Amino acid sequence: MEKIKIKFPDGSVKEFDKGVTPLEIAKSISNRLADEALVAKINGKLKDLNSPINEDAELQIFTFDSPEGRETYWHSSSHLMAHAIQSIFPEAKFGVGPAIDSGFYYDIDINKNLTEEDLLTIENKMLEIASQKNPFLRKELSKAEAMKFFTEKGDEYKQEIISELDENSEVISIYNEGDFTDLCTGPHIPDTGKIKFVKLLSASGSYWRGDEKNKRMQRIYGITFPKKKMLEDHLAFLEEAKKRDHRKLGKQLDLFSIHEEAGAGLIYWHPKGARIRNTIETFWRAAHLKNGYDILYSPHMGKSWLWETSGHLSNYKDNMYSPMTIDEQEYFIKPMNCPFHILIYKSQLRSYRDLPLRWAELGTVYRYEKSGVLHGLLRVRGFTQDDAHIFCTQEQIEDEIIEVIRFSNYMWKSFGFEQLKYYIATKPEKAVGDDALWEKATESLKKACDREGIKYEIDEGGGAFYGPKIDIKIKDALNREWQMSTIQFDFNLPERFDMYYIGEDGKEHRPFMVHRALLGSLERFFGVLIEHYGGAFPTWLAPVQVAVVPVSQVFLDYAKQVADKLKENDIIVELDERNEKIGYKIRDWETKKVPYMLIVGEKEKESNSVSVRRHKAGDQGSINLQDFIIKIKDEINNKINN
Template sequence: MVSLPDGSSRTLTLGSTAYDLALSIGSRLAKDALAVEVSGEQRDLSYELHDGDPVRIITGGSNEGREVIRHSTAHVLAQAVVSLWPGTKFAIGPFIADGFYYDFDLPGGAHFTDDDLGRIEARMREIIKENQPFVREEHTFDEGLSLFDDQPYKTEIIRGVRDASLSGDDLVKEIGLSTNEVSAYRNTESFVDLCRGPHVPATGRLGHFKLTRVAGAYWRGDEHRPQLQRIYGTAFESASALSDYLHRLDEAERRDHRKIGAELDLFHFPPEIGGGLPVFHPKGALIRQTMEDFSLSMHRQHGYQQVWTPHIAKSTLFETSGHLQWYAEGMYPPMEMEGATYYPKPMNCPMHILIYKDKQHSYRDLPLRFFEFGTVYRFERSGVLHGLTRVRGITQDDAHIFCAPDQLANELRTLLEFVLDLLRAFGLTEFEAELATRPEKFVGEQWEWDEATDALRSALESANIPFVVAEGEGAFYAPKIDVHVRDAIGRRWQLSTLQVDLQLPQRFDMSFVGADNVRHRPWMIHRALFGSVERFFGILLEHYAGNLPTWLAPVQVRILSVRDVHDSYADEVCRVLRARNIRVDVELADEPLGGRVRRAKLEKIPYVLVVGDADVSSGTVGVNARGSASPERDVAIDTFAERLEMEIAAKSGPDPS
C-alpha cells in the first residue's frame, strides 16, 4: 500500500515497481511517467516500492520531468561523443536552467568545432532510436573506482564522495550521491556513466533535443585545472515545447540591446577607443541624459546632495581605503606623475568620504547623503565584456549615506522604498531581493554585523518584496541587499545594491560629535540604484525591446505631410509641439506616405502624426500611435499635445509593439 499526493492510496502486490503503480493508475500516465519521487527522493520507474511509501509520479511537463529528460539526454550526448572520439575522458553532465551540458577531455587534446555538433546529434539520434535501457547499478566505492579506472574525472568524483561520506559532509548530497556507495547507469555493454539518477527508463523516451554550442570550461570551474570541452544543449518532453524554447531564444536575440543600439543609432564601441568603452550617439545620449535627469531630481527629493569628484587619485588614497589591498586586480594600472602614483578610481566612496571629512560634523548634520553620477574604471578581462551590460568605464548612480548608528534602520527602510519607486518609474515591477550575510572570513565586530544585518532585514520586510537570505555571501566588510528585477520576458537582472559599510569609516577615521559632546563613528551605506547607468540603459532597451515609453523616447513625435502642399502646415505643427518641450521632427513629402510611416515605425517612434488637407483646414492632426491597430483622425493639435504631456508626466505608454 502506497500513498499518492492527492491523499489517496493504492494497494499493489509485493515487489511492484513505480512503473507498475503508474500503470495501475492509467496507461496514459504510465506512458508519460519518467521517474518517481518516493519519500522525497527521486527514483527510477524501476524502483521497487515498499509498504507505506508516499509516492509521486514525475511526468514530462514538470520542471523535475524536464530535469530528468535533460540529464538523460546528457548521458546520450556522452555516449555519442565517446563513440565518435574513442578514448575520450568524460567529466560531468548536469542539467542546468534551460538545458544541460557535458564536459569532455578529448584524446590528444582535440577540440570540438561547431560542425561537430551536427555529427554528434546524428549519433545521438541513433542511440535514441536503439531505445537503450538506463540500467541502474550500485557499487561499493572500490568497485566504482575499478569500473571507472580509465576515467580520471569520474574517479576523482568517487574519491571526493567517499571522503565526504566518511566525514559526514553535506558535500555528499551536493554531488548528488547519497549513500555510502556509488551508483552508475549502464546503457550498453560498453557505456556506463557514474550518476545519481534518476533517469528515463530507456533512450527511446528522449528525442526532442538540440545541441546549442561548444565552449571551453575549466574542470570544476578552476582556471588552474585542465580546460575541458563543453557542449551545451537543451531537451524537452515534446517537439512543441522545444520549439517554444527556441522561439524564446529568438525573442531574446531580437531584444539584444547591442542590436537595437545599432538599429536605433544610440551607441557603439569604437575599437579605436578600446574594448568595453562605449560612445553614445545623439539619440543615445538624449535617453541617457533623460534617465540621469530624472534620477537626479528623485535624489534631490529624497534629501541627497549632488557632489562631483575626479576620475583619478593618488595611490595613497586607495591604500587608506584598502582598494589596493583588496581590489587591485579590478583596477586599471597606475600612472606615474611628478613622483606620485595615480590610479583611475574603481569606486567613488573614498572621495565622498574626503568631502565628509573636510569639516567636523555634528549629529545634527546626519544623515548626510552625497550623490554623484561617478564614472569609475574597472579592469574587466576581455572575454567578459558584453555590450553595455559589462563595460570597463562605468557610470554609477552612486551615493554614500553617512548616519549615526541609531539612524541606520530607518535610513535603510526609506532607501529601499526609494529604490523600488525609482525602478517602478522605469516600468520594472517584479522584484526579488537577496540579503547577503556575514561570510566566514570577516572583519569587524560580531554585534556590528548583527545590527547591520537586522536593519537590512527589517527594511526588506517592510518593503514587502520577496527575498532570500544568502548566508555568508556578504563582502568581508559588510552585509548587503541586492535587488533583482524580472524583465518583460521574465529574465532576471541584478540591479541595485545597498551595502552597509562597517570598515571604511574606521579606515578613514571618520567621526561626528554626538549630543553627548563625544566623538562617534558614523556608519556608512553604499548604494547604487541603476547599478551602472550603462548597464541599466542596456537592460531597459531589452525590457522594452527598443520601444521606449514616450518620456524616454529620443524622438517622441514624427510629423509627416501627406503632399508637399502640406509641408508648411507640418512645420507649423512641429513648432507648436516643440514650444511645449516635446521632442518632435518632421519628414516632408519627398516620397509616398506609406514608406515614411514604415520608416518611423521601424525607428520605434511613439507617435506618427500625418497631416493632409482636412487637417490644414481645421487645425488637426492624424495620430498613429505605436502599437495601435488603426490611426485616429481629426485630433486637435492642443488635444494631442495635452494628452502627450500627461503621458510623459505619467511615464507611461504607448504600448510597445
C-alpha cells in the same frame, strides 16, 4: 528494524525504516510524486534520490517545477550530452558542464569545429542514450584513485581539477551513467529516462577556465525538458528574446556601438542612445534630490594609498587596470566611488546632528573583465554607476533602509518594471566585523522588509565579506529575472578609513555605512531597458517621440510648422522631409519604433490638425494640434509606460 523520523515541509512527521531512500518515501506518498521526483534535500543538503537516510531528518523532495529540480535535471543533461559526445567523438576531452539559469553547457576539447549538423547528431544520440534509462550511480574515491582513473582516461582537464582538491575537506566523487564516467559532486536525477526532449542551441569558443592564456575549447549550450510543450514554449521564448536582443536593436535603432579596435567593453553612446541616457539621468537626479540626497562628483583616479587603505589592491586588484606613474607616484583609475565619498566625509568633523548623510553620484568607473565574458551593454569594462552612500547612526539604520526600499520601488515602477523580488544575503564564512554588528545589521534588513510588508528569501552566506545586503531582482516583459538593485552594509571601510562622528555623549562613534545602487550601471540598465521594451520605449523615454510626416512635398511647410510647435513644447520631434511615397515613410518610421507619427496633408492643414498614428496600434484618427500637444505632454510628464 530500527525506525527514524522524517519531517516534511508541512511540519508533519512520519516514521520509516532506517536506510530508507527519498525515492522510497516519495513512492509511499504517491506514484505520481515518485515518477516526477528528481532530487531531494536531506537536512538542508541536496542528495540523490537513492541516498539512504540513516537518522532523523528533515526532507524535501523536488520535481522539475522547483529551481532545485530544474538545476539537477539540467546538470544531469550536461552529463548525458558529454556521454553522447564521447560516443561520437571518442577523442573528446571534457572541461566543466554545469547547469545554468536556462539549461546547461559543457566545455569540450575536440579536433573539429562543431556545425549545426553535428549538434543535431549529438541531440539524436542523447535521446538514444536517454531511452536506455541508465541510472546515475555515485562512487566516492580517494584523491589518488580519482587521479589514476582520469590519467588512464587521458583527460588532463579533470586531472587539473583533481590536483587542486583537498581530500581532507572535500569528498571526491564520480558518477557512472552507462559506459560514461565523469568527475562530479552531484546530485543527479535517478536515470537518463527522465530526460525526454532535447535541443542543443549553439556551440561557441571558450577558454579553459575563462583564461585567454589557456587552450581554446568549444562550449555547447543546450536545454532539456520532461514535456514537449515546455520545450516548444521555451524555443518560442528564445525567438522572442532574439528579436529583443539589445545588441541587435542597438544597431537597428542607432543607439550605441562598441569598437573592438579602440578597446573592448567600452560603450559609444550615439545621439539617440544619448538622448535616452540624458532623460534617465535627468529623472535620476531630480528623484534623488526630492528624496533627500545630495549629488557628488568625484575624480576618475586616485593614488595607490587610497586603494591600499580601502582594500581594493589586496582583494580586487585582478579587476583593476594597471597603475599609471605620475610625479613618481602610482595612480589607479577607479573601479568604485566609495573611497572618494569617504574622503569628502572626512573633510570636516561630523556630528550626530549631521547624520544621516545621503550622497549620490553617477560616477564612471573602470573594471577589467576578461574578454570572454564581455557581452554588449550587459558586461562591460567602463560604465557609469548609479551609486550612493548613506552614512548614519545605528539608531537611524532601519528607517534609512526602509526609505531606500521605497525609493527603489518608485524608481523601478517609473521605468515600467512591476515585479520585484527581494533577497537578504547573510554573513559568509570569511567576513570582517564584529558578530554583534552583523546580527544587528541583518536584523535591520529583515525588520525593514517586514515593516514594508515585503516578502524576501534568505541567501545564506551570500553577503559580501564586509556586510549583509538586500539584493533586488526585477522581472522583464519576458519574465526573466535581472539582478539590479543592491543595499549593502559595510563594516570594513569605516574602520579602515577611521571614520567617526561625535555622538550626543561627546564621544567618537563609528558611523554605519551603506552602499546603495538602484539601477546598477547605466550601461547594463540600458541593455535591460532595450530588451524589456523591445526597443519600443514609452513616450517619455523615446529618443524620438514624434515623427511629422507630410503626405507629399506640397505640405512640407505645414509639417515644419507642426514640428516647430512641438519643439516649442519640449517634445523631441523629427521632420520627415524625404521625397518618398507616404506608405514607404510610414513603414520606415514603424521599424524605428517611434511612439507617434503625425501625418499631415490638405485636410490637416486647413483645420490646423494632425492625423495621429500610434506605434503598433495604427491610425488613431485626426485631432487638433494643440489638443495633441496637451495629450502627449501629459503622457510624458506622468511617465505613462504604454
